[in-house]
Amino acid sequence: MMTDGTDCCLWEGVVCSNSSGHVTALELGGRGLYGTGLDPAIFNLTSLQRLDLSMNYFCQHSLPASGFERLSLLTHLNLSKSGFQGQIPIGIGKLANLISLDLSVLGCAAPEDSLDGYDNSIPDVTSWLWLQEPNFQNLVGNLNNLREVYLDGVDMSSSADDWCDGLAKSLPNLRILSLSYxxxxGPICSSLSTLHxxxxxxxxxxFDTSATPQEFFMDFLHSSVLQLAWSYLQGWFSSRIL
Known part of the structure; x- marks a missing residue:
């Protein structure tokens, strides 16, 4: 509960540094927040290391075009399932300390009093988040510390020629990659096999039928989860995968 006139460090979901008193984390996922977009004032919290606004509802507004680059200490950014739409801002691609990035739109649920017919199952990606300029390679090119990437439902069709090589080149320490919908x-580039x-x-x-699975996935010797449902791959899986 946030109450005017009280120390914000005592509010639920707000974490402050014991030494400086600066806000270092906003853990506000699933708090029932409702607003017309993201207030740019949040970018004044330049000591933030964790920002979680997931599973709230921001009325299908765009993310601010600038401001994220000011949060240079961020290690965890989660804006998933919160009703944002439009181009993912280039400022996110400047957060070199990011370890986890979650901008998924799948499963976004609007409040009960919102517009009728709101679909919270399979997203219409043309009206949600997308990557055009910057494209995927521009977004992750400076995020070498990323361990987890969740972009489920983000339209990456304009990155068709570079998403695969961009992953392999920029994210050598990646552990979790979730890019459904x-x-x-295709094709899926063989360079992904370097993500050990x-x-x-x-x-x-x-994917389409130009993407083949047989030579590529068997190189992921440490993989424990492989999801390819309704992906139109063509060919045979190697027995080394099974």
Missing amino acids: CNLV SITVINFDHN
Whole structure:
């Protein structure tokens, strides 16, 4: 509960540094927040290391085009399932300390009093988040510390030529990759096999018949989860995968 006139460090979901008193984390996921977009004042909290606004509802407004680059200490950013739409801002791609990035739109649920017909199952990605400029490679090019990436439902169709090589080149320590419903197309580049730390891969509902599975997935020796449901791959899986 946030009460005017009280120390904000005592509010639920707010974490402050014991030494400086600055706000270092906003853990506000699933708090029933409702607003017309993200207030730019949040970018004044330049000591933030964790920002979680997931599972709230921001009325299908766009994320601010600038401001995220000011949160240079962020290690965890979770804006998933909160009703944002439009282009993912380039400022997120400047957060070099990010370890976990979750911008998924799947499962976004609006409040009961919102517009009738709001679909909280399979997203219409043309009206949600997308990557055009910056494209995927621009977004992750400076995020070498990322361990977890969740972009489920983000339209990455404009990154069809570079998403795969961008992953392999920029995210060497990646462990979790979830890109379901992203409008990805094949082929899947063999360079992904260089991601030796990856344990979870989710490519559900992507690709066309030009993407083949047999030579690529068997190189992920440490992978414990591989999801390819409704992905239109063509060919045979190697027995080494099974």
